[in-house]
Amino acid sequence: MTTIITLPVLLPMLAAAVSVIGSRSAALQRVVGVAVLAVVAVIAGVLLVVADERGPVVAELGGWAAPVGIALVADRLSALLLLVSTLVTLAVLVYAIDQRITDYGRRTASTTFHPMYLMLCAGVSLAYLTGDLFTLFVAFELMLTASYVLITRRTGARRIRAGMTYVTVSLLSSLLFLTAVALVYAATGTVNLADLSERIGMLQPGVGQVLALMLLVVFGIKAAIVPLHFWLPDSYPNAPGPVAALFAGLLTKVGFYALLRTETLLFGRDAPWTLLLVLSVATMLVGALGALAQNDLNRLLSFLLVSHIGFMLFGLAVFDAAGLSGAMLYAAHHITVLATLFLVSGLITRRTGTVALDEMGGLARSAPGLAVLFAVPALTLAGIPPTAGFVAKLALLEAGAGAGPFPQVVAGVLILASLLTLYALVRVWVRVFWGKPKPPRPDDDPTDEVLVGTARTSAPMYAATGGLIAVSLAIVVFAGPLTAVTAQAGVDLMERTPYIDAVLGPQGGR
Template sequence: MNPSGSIIESLLPLPVLLPLLGAGAALVLAGRPTVQRRVSVGVLSAVVAIAAFLVVGAADRPRVVTLGSWPAPLGITLVADQLSTIMLLTSMTVTLLVLLYAIGQGTSDDDSRTPVSIFHPTYLVLAAGVANAFLSGDLFNLYVGFEVLLMASYVLLTLGGTRARIRAGLTYVVVNVVSSLVFLAGIALVYAAVGTLNLAQIAMRMESVPAGTQLTIHLVLLTAFGIKAAVFPLSAWLPDSYPTAAAPVTAVFAGLLTKVGVYSIIRTQTLLFPDAPVADAVLMVAALATMVIGVLGAIAQDDVKRILSFTLVSHIGYMIFGVALATPAGIGAAIFYVVHHITVQATLFCVAGLIERIGGSTSTTRLAGLAAASPLLAVMYFVPAVNLGGIPPLSGFIGKLGLVEAGVQDGSVLAWLLVGGSVLTSLLTLYVMAKVWVLAFWRPVEQLPAEHPEDAEANTDPDDDRFPAFVGAGLPRGGAGAASPVYSGAFLGSPSTREEQSRHVALPRGMTAATAGLVAVGIGLTLVAGPLYTLTDRAAADLTARTPYISAVFGQAVDTRVTR
């Protein structure tokens, strides 16, 4: 039995409001880090519970609340349909677990000695921006959500203040400011064409706009969202930005930020432009290029973080593949794959942070014997790695199989090319994940090349991010981590340390527990794949019908069927 509509509507603003209130409280509590951490965890736990409640409440129909009691389309409208609630629950669950990972890192490194008060407030603001983007029923409010994300993510990306992080942060900001300007131009075009920014009302009025104007608006919005989603050729910024950040920041970025762009593409493609063959063809070509070029970039890397960054780009192509097919089967498989990828990619970046802690590096040329040193870490890498590679019966295989089936059903030349490209990308992803496993985990330490003097000198670089200055929830420069034996080169191939390398290494408990939780969530997606796939199929059916969304916003039946 579904909860009553009034209860659901009263809860709908809370995933945005609670993190903002929590951010203010965390800022006030800057001098009390223990209480600050409890506030952050409590707020995100409450948001996860509310998101789960909304998934159940929106199962029969979308739920709508217009802030300030202004009727649609005058007021700011928040809409919880199956797509937005699925995305909200997945993203907030991952956000909570990554926060626990960050707190575990801080506890392990005794960050009470060097507290940085800004991490927790900024992290909660980031969560509010994500929630606002998913629930927004207004194009300008979606823009506001993106801007909140941009401000918070820039602060998190540059925490620690190393030269590499500042440089990457500037690149990130410049690219996303350009994307925001393009988005703002698209908003202006939409308002000039239809006189409203309410998504439901835009959908009703867009059909009367001339085809050429529609295509122009469509391509402008796709460009803005394509940059944020890291769709090729608009993805070059990501592999240079994410690897420099601290592990918890990279994990939450990889799991969430690009998916907000993908969500926006799904929403506009299905609601505003349901019959756009030209744009669909452009998306198919972009999806194929994103998949193949991204995974080829991953093969060329020897750093775990950069490998994961390129695979992140590559697998965005799978999601765009499903959206470009513009069929319920394709969109349903794309939504399922988004849920899978948010979880698995965040897990792998958390694992990369643990690799860096016990190995002193994330370069596969400088790592070996990790499986012997930490069997638990090996398991936590292996499970999401093969899941990302698409090994059956894991959720990655199920999502890819759904996309392949949807492409075969489409039967067009581009669809068949995408089917072939997706299979090739899956095989190459498995290859690059196996390469990391063989070199970093399976290879004996004795097979490492001897360290050259210039390498040792490079290790003392104060801007070397192997010794992250993530004091917001973790490691201070020159702190406990930098002085530990493993951080001093226990896995760098020095003959004097090989006996030490054969011992098992204890992982930080908090970080390990959070990472194990993410691994468990990934396995759980496989266990509930049947019901989850049914839910995403239903979400796709409602998206392609459009009627449930528009009718819920305006409180009346509206016929918005599009004949393909």
């Protein structure tokens, strides 16, 4: 198992190299990408089963034992998110491949898309599995470098402006992250997370609080927590459809995972975290109200993405096993549903030639299958029973109800944000799918993949979107076993000892 845990990182990197070498063969790039991600999904499933049955799986790279060497760790939390994230990347890749075939022909290869896509997948895997803070920084840089290329491919002036915002904010957060890593090392003499969990408590309280706040700011930017969310609604809507779906599904959740991992492992608390409860309220409400003000479908979805990051923050802010379990379950659901909605948005845009809601209409008649593909994830995001969103929100509400007066108030805000989400999505349904069909708008910019104004959409694009819906439905079908996994993961995060003992040994590696 110690060898298998390295494969989710190594295989996409090797596949990226093969894609570069074989850049003249479109078929080779497609087969390699899909095959490798399918294998990684199987490996992630195996790691989840083993971590649930035996405890965390640890690989010491280079033969150096922790805390000196680099360790990869797969526990219930990391393995679950790795599995769901890989399934999303696989479905989005199938969608992207068929979109390129439909638009540019079967023989069209790419020297950048497939290698960068696979490197981003490798970065996501490394972020979930790494056991030290500096390697987490490397994982984020790997993801962000690949995302810079993906978000600026085939761009016009509008997308370049949006890409500049994304790049500037990402570079700033990376600089802050590197500074935080340096300060942590200067204060403790280590960057290994398990070792830090023991040494952080030996610091003076003020030093530990400063380090915790620095990491909160760093990961708050990456997770788009209000008021650090400003970059996201201007960046994601201007990315190509599959790229926007990939970013919406993964990047903010990786940021939240990093926040969840570091705050529980390094800065444990015995009571709800008031600051994070306030931030969760602001994130839920600002995102939901921002969505109501949008006429651009992708910007509306981007604000809803921000709003529902607040739901996960609420679970972390409660800071008990039940809250953490609900946050994990909601993160798994959120990865799939936001990626699905952005893929559906891409399908809608292909038919209508616009992202403006007031220029759409009547798609329920002309594309009933597309109406179903939108309705299911929309109901899931709103938390309508018996969807995965309902199961995850119920877990969060139960955790908040038993955590004290302030968390109970925030749980009420969660319900309000859910109602606002439902209202925003009903507005989309009325404007896009009801009324009389409107003719597609002509393509305003042939170099811009967002506004294509064509009904050419092949079956695999619908199938990939439907596959993500199937993953969301599977969360409902297996809600019992999945909740059991996240519940035990929540207990482990609060106790911390299962992770520490797996990495350092029962004696703390000394």
